[in-house]
Amino acid sequence: MSNRPLIPAVFVVILILLTGAVAAINAAAADESKNILPQNTRTDSIIEKGQSIRVLWTVSGYKRGANDKWQKEDADAMILKTLDMDDNSITFAGKNCKEVVFKRERQQLESYLMSRYAVTPQRIDLVNEEVELVKTNCTLPGFSEYLRLPDGRLVINIDGVFFFLEPVRF
Numbered sequence: 001m002s003n004r005p006l007i008p009a010v011f012v013v014i015l016i017l018l019t020g021a022v023a024a025i026n027a028a029a030a031d032e033s034k035n036i037l038p039q040n041t042r043t044d045s046i047i048e049k050g051q052s053i054r055v056l057w058t059v060s061g062y063k064r065g066a067n068d069k070w071q072k073e074d075a076d077a078m079i080l081k082t083l084d085m086d087d088n089s090i091t092f093a094g095k096n097c098k099e100v101v102f103k104r105e106r107q108q109l110e111s112y113l114m115s116r117y118a119v120t121p122q123r124i125d126l127v128n129e130e131v132e133l134v135k136t137n138c139t140l141p142g143f144s145e146y147l148r149l150p151d152g153r154l155v156i157n158i159d160g161v162f163f164f165l166e167p168v169r170f
Helices: 006-034 072-076 109-117
Strands: 055-064 082-086 089-092 095-098 102-108 130-136 145-148 154-158 161-167
Antiparallel strands (some): 055 161
């Protein structure tokens, strides 16, 4: 009996086993890469027709309130910090709130700022207009209440400093 027909069959079996091993290694590497992606990637938020249900924000500026407790250098260091929100979570500057409940109401900016912070809109370079006040159960500084301005920016207050956040343009 000749071994010649047996040799190609052995090579085929080895080739199949090697192909399976390579596929398994690639699958494991793909699973591992999911764990090293930056926290603010938007790949998980893409829905049909390329629309995103999430918006990534960055701190674009700030105005100091009447009794702020910040050093200028510390407030400056907040510029470009990121905010990532979805329907039930808030992640800001690397800290996260989960199972967030959002409640929205309309407010006149001046009456809100005066009653809450003893500040006029002019003090923080805004005009008195109707804004959206968003109240949450999030305990991150600045996110128990924040404002959405008519121009789309968000305003949070942390210890007397008003930080302005703008959506990141992709």
